[in-house]
Amino acid sequence: xxxxxxxxxxxxxxxxxxxxxxxxxxxxxxxxxxxxxxxxxxxxxxxxxxxxxxxxxxxxxxxxxxxxxxxxxxxxxxxxxxxxxxxxxxxxxxxxxxxxxxxxxxxxxxxxxxxxxxxxxxxxxxxxxxxxxxxxxxxxxxxxxxxxxxxxxxxxxxxxxxxxxxxxxxxxxxxxxxxxxxxxxxxxxxxxxxxxxxxxxxxxxxxxxxxxxxxxxxxxxxxxxxxxxxxxxxxxxxxxxxxxxxxxxxxxxxxxxxxxxxxxxxxxxxxxxxxxxxxxxxxxxxxxxxxxxxxxxxxxxxxxxxxxxxxxxxxxxxxxxxxxxxxxxxxxxxxxxxxxxxxxxxxxxxx
Numbered sequence: 423x424x425x426x427x428x429x430x431x432x433x434x435x436x437x438x439x440x441x442x443x444x445x446x447x448x449x450x451x452x453x454x455x456x457x458x459x460x461x462x463x464x465x466x467x468x469x470x471x472x473x474x475x476x477x478x479x480x481x482x483x484x485x486x487x488x489x490x491x492x493x494x495x496x497x498x499x500x501x502x503x504x505x506x507x508x509x510x511x512x513x514x515x516x517x518x519x520x521x522x523x524x525x526x527x528x529x530x531x532x533x534x535x536x537x538x539x540x541x542x543x544x545x546x547x548x549x550x551x552x553x554x555x556x557x558x559x560x561x562x563x564x565x566x567x568x569x570x571x572x573x574x575x576x577x578x579x580x581x582x583x584x585x586x587x588x589x590x591x592x593x594x595x596x597x598x599x600x601x602x603x604x605x606x607x608x609x610x611x612x613x614x615x616x617x618x619x620x621x622x623x624x625x626x627x628x629x630x631x632x633x634x635x636x637x638x639x640x641x642x643x644x645x646x647x648x649x650x651x652x653x654x655x656x657x658x659x660x661x662x663x664x665x666x667x668x669x670x671x672x673x674x675x676x677x678x679x680x681x682x683x684x685x686x687x688x689x690x691x692x693x694x695x696x697x698x699x700x701x702x703x704x705x706x707x708x709x710x711x712x713x714x715x716x717x718x719x720x721x722x723x724x725x726x727x728x729x730x731x732x733x734x735x736x737x738x739x740x741x742x743x744x745x746x747x748x749x750x751x752x753x754x755x756x757x758x759x760x761x762x763x764x765x766x767x768x769x770x771x772x773x
Contacts, residue, residue, distance in 0.1 A: 424448045425584065426538040428526055429480070429488075431473030433606055434544030436480045437598045438586040442542060443484055449542070450487045453477050454530065456497040456521075476606045483605075491533075493525060500524035506630050509654050512678030513752025518571045518721075527579040540584045547572050547763075548588040549580060555706045556580035558763040563591040564723040569763040571721060573756040574703045627654055636681030638666070641674050650683050659689060693745035699730075699738045699755050699767035709757070709764050716758045717742070719749055719769065730757065738767065 425442060429435045429451045442449045453474060474490070481488040501520045508515035531541055546566045548559035556577050561567045575583070587595055599607035633651040640647050648666055650656065653676045660673040664685065672689035676682070702708070709715065712730040717740065719726070727743035740755060749769060756766035 423540070424450070424538050425540045425542050426534050427451050427486075427542040428530070428544075429453055429477050430544070430612075431476040431606065431609075432544065432612060433599045433604065433609060434546070434587055434595060436476070436544075436604050436606060437595050437602070438542055438544045439480065439484060439486060440598065440602050440604075441586045442584075443486070450489060450538070451477065451481050452489045452491055452530070452534075454525065455490060455492045456494060456501075456525070476609070479605045491530070493529065496529045497521075497525060500528070508752045509627065510631055511752070512653065512676060514750035515752055516571075516754050519574050519754055522572055523574040523576075523579070527575055527583065531579065531582060535582065539582075541582055542584040542586055544587060545572060545585050546587060546592075547585045549583055549585060551581075558705050560758070560761040560763065561588055561590075563593075566592045567723075568721070569758075570718050570754070570756045570766075573705070573754065573763055573766040575705070576703070577706050580705070624655060627652075634681055636683065638664070638683050638685055640671075641684045641686040647671070647685060653678055653681050653683055656683050659691060661689075691747040693747050694749050695742045695745040697740055697749050697755070698733075698770040699740055700736050700770055702736070702738070702765060702767040704765035705763060709759065711759075714759075715764070716760075718756045718758070719746060720753060725758065728757075737770070 425447050427435065427439055427442065427449050429439060430453070439449060439451060455470060477488065480486075501517045501524065504520055505515045505517050526543065527541065534541070545568045546561045546563055547569045548561055550557040550559055558569050558572060558575070558580065560569050590598075596607070631652065631654055635649050635651060636653060637646050638648040638650050639645065648664075656673050656676060658673055658675065661670055664671055664673070666685070669687065671685040671687055673683060674686045674689060675684045675692075677684070712732075715728050715730055716725045717728045717730075718724065726746065729741045731739045731741075733739050751769050751771045753769050754766050755769050757764045
């Protein structure tokens, strides 16, 4: 069985390579080059050279053939342009979900599917096949579990997927890295948006969206306190960077249509226990029981009990069992039945 392993230079995919080799699989490693270092090189250092250095060491050590695949254009078309569009609308994008569905198990899968039986990744996720259907299952590590990021995969994509580290916790994977004496065994997990590397998010936004002056308004008095270069530079709850006297002030809300940023000296996070969801993807099909589900509104261990009611064919209304402070339009709501990942949809602005 010939397997294409997507390797990043991190510990997870490196251990995945070792585990596959130990199990006797014929593995080739693939590094997808997606960094935007060409047009954004002046903004900061992209760490792809550091990543690739680790990848080459690990492949040399295991005798694995390495392929470096340039995918900047595909990544721009499928992930970066989506990210910019969502930010401009005032939404919160999730490029990792788009990368998995459109790049790793999309464009890349299409390119290699005739030569390799499966694609392996270092995701913390389990796959189960029953009666010809593919199911996605949570892993033992509630913090690292990445089924949230894979919830938009289709049946054909999951059928070609292998997750070698699915039965382990992060601590156990670090232990394997130490046993194998990997060159990246102490390397920290990557943080932030994957395609930016060490480029500052604000500089990336400035490059693509520019500036658009708008008013800063005090919420309680409706008094203009200053001006800002564009609502897309600000996040709810932000305190630093406002450059206003008489503070401290917090960003409390944004009017994206009028380009107004509202501030207050007393920040009380808005909470909500309900929201609308659309653009669903179900694995493998829409659940029958919608009254006893759980849902994640972001990646991480936090999960809510919920009820899902469809208001029309494509839109659902979600009621949580308790309020959440950070429900953001544009983010993904991913639904579960115990450990079974059912799929998800995109959170919309409340009607």
